[in-house]
Amino acid sequence: MERPNPRLYEGYCDETPVHRLRERFGTTNVYGRNSRSILSPASGYIKAYDFTLNPYRGCQYGCSYCYAAAFSPNTRMRRDWGNWVIVKENAAELLRKELERWNKRHPERPPRIYMSTVTDPYQAIETREKLTQRLLEVMIEYCPVLVIQTRSPMVTRDIPLFQRLKKLRVNMSVPTGSETVRRDFEPQSPSLKARLHAIHKIAGAIDPDKGYVPKLSVTITPTLPTKPEDIDWFVERLRGIDRVVLQRFHDASARSLVAATREEAIALKEKYRWWYADEGTQYENFKAILKQRLPETEVLENQEGFGYD
Ligand code: SF4
Numbered sequence: 001m002e003r004p005n006p007r008l009y010e011g012y013c014d015e016t017p018v019h020r021l022r023e024r025f026g027t028t029n030v031y032g033r034n035s036r037s038i039l040s041p042a043s044g045y046i047k048a049y050d051f052t053l054n055p056y057r058g059c060q061y062g063c064s065y066c067y068a069a070a071f072s073p074n075t076r077m078r079r080d081w082g083n084w085v086i087v088k089e090n091a092a093e094l095l096r097k098e099l100e101r102w103n104k105r106h107p108e109r110p111p112r113i114y115m116s117t118v119t120d121p122y123q124a125i126e127t128r129e130k131l132t133q134r135l136l137e138v139m140i141e142y143c144p145v146l147v148i149q150t151r152s153p154m155v156t157r158d159i160p161l162f163q164r165l166k167k168l169r170v171n172m173s174v175p176t177g178s179e180t181v182r183r184d185f186e187p188q189s190p191s192l193k194a195r196l197h198a199i200h201k202i203a204g205a206i207d208p209d210k211g212y213v214p215k216l217s218v219t220i221t222p223t224l225p226t227k228p229e230d231i232d233w234f235v236e237r238l239r240g241i242d243r244v245v246l247q248r249f250h251d252a253s254a255r256s257l258v259a260a261t262r263e264e265a266i267a268l269k270e271k272y273r274w275w276y277a278d279e280g281t282q283y284e285n286f287k288a289i290l291k292q293r294l295p296e297t298e299v300l301e302n303q304e305g306f307g308y309d
Contacts, residue, residue: 008033012076012084025125028060029084038094039113046114048307049147050102053095053115055131057086060123061151063186064264065222065249068118082188085125092134099142110167112145112308122152133158140164145308147171149219151189153198162202163211169308171217171245172199177226177234184268185224196237203240219305221247223283225275231286235293243298244290245305248283249276 011029023030039051046052059068062082069081077084088094102111115121121132136158139146143166148155151173162168174195176182182192199216206213218238223246226234238244249269269276291299 122154168214176224217243
């Protein structure tokens with residue numbers, strides 16, 4: 001497992017860095033390093049998978065509710081979540097080795113991989129690094145069962161690779177149907193319109209005669225408030241998607257894939273008292289609307305929604 005040395009992260013430690021790796025990409029501090037392994041055993045909320053795969057550490061989107069901030073290399077980096085990212089430079093080479101090893105041990109069973117749980121594989125740095133793209137190219141050779149979890153429209157760049165993967169589900173994160181709510185909770189992330197356009201673009205680009213047909217989900221997780229006036233628009237944009245997934249913001253059975261409570265997100269809940277004062281009822285009403293108006297779409301909740309099948 002990767003054991004980051006905080007001394008490497010110039011700007012986030014007081015000691016002299018071992019290597020001067022820091023550079024800027026947009027407003028983000030970017031670091032590069034080699035990892036010891038790239039596939040991590042999956043557990044908890046996604047225990048149905050064999051591995052999680054995170055090409056980057058840290059995430060430029062810096063969502064206010066992100067539980068992954070807790071795994072930052074040091075407290076300063078945790079506080080500055082969203083403003084740094086570590087590129088796992090040898091990820092593709094490691095993946096090839098690790099899949100080769102799996103293949104030898106389990107020739108009859110392809111691994112089940114969830115990409116990603118603590119970063120976004122299509123955050124802005126991916127335009128330059130193309131690390132996720134290289135990982136997909138390796139995976140085409142080994143045919144794992146793969147779930148891609150992202151909130152980035154950049155995922156459409158890799159459409160040409162998708163039908164070459166034998167078993168793929170793309171989960172697009174869209175936690176609210178209200179752009180103003182999105183701007184409050186995740187101001188550095190892409191617009192809702194762009195994300196929903198991207199998942200429909202993938203659906204439209206798939207040709208059943210040309211290979212495997214990927215499954216497509218919209219994960220409304222954590223389920224943030226959607227203003228009443230935005231519900232019609234949101235529901236219409238979900239039409240045609242195989243599955244939508246819901247999950248309350250603070251789930252009593254919280255496990256590793258559930259949004260943790262960061263101070264920024266708690267403060268924002270005050271602004272949306274009309275929803276959070278009775279979150280349970282608001283959530284159930286929203287779920288009922290989706291079930292009633294999207295009869296062709298699977299509406300799942302919590303852990304069940306994150307499964308591949
Ligand atoms: S995109 Fe995902 S990993 Fe990145 S900050 Fe948001 S919730 Fe966390």
